[in-house]
Amino acid sequence: MTARTGTSHEQDTAxxxxxxxxxxxxxxxxxxxxxxxxxxxxxxxRRRARRRATPKMPFQLA
Structure with missing residues (x-):
């Protein structure tokens, strides 16, 4: 399968x-x-989408 410009095989499958x-x-x-x-x-x-959706915290909560 040939991916469209800007997408990966994983994105096409999803x-x-x-x-x-x-x-x-x-x-x-x-x-x-x-x-x-x-x-x-x-x-x-799904792993990549989850990583993009998870906000990075500038500090650690105690």
Missing amino acids: LMYDRLHLTIDRIATLTGTEPAAVTARLATA
């Missing part, structure tokens, strides 16, 4: 799963990858 509601098996068929690879890409996309 879009197909979350927005288009495609199954992991269907995404695997469309992209020519194994279902395990699709699952790994979804996990990576």
Whole structure:
């Protein structure tokens, strides 16, 4: 699968799963990858999204 400009394979996979509601098996068929690879890409996309959404605290609370 060729990623669009500015997106990664992980972002493309998350879009197909979350927005288009495609199954992991269907995404695997469309992209020519194994279902395990699709699952790994979804996990990576979610970890990256969680990191972007977590605010950095300038100090530690006691």
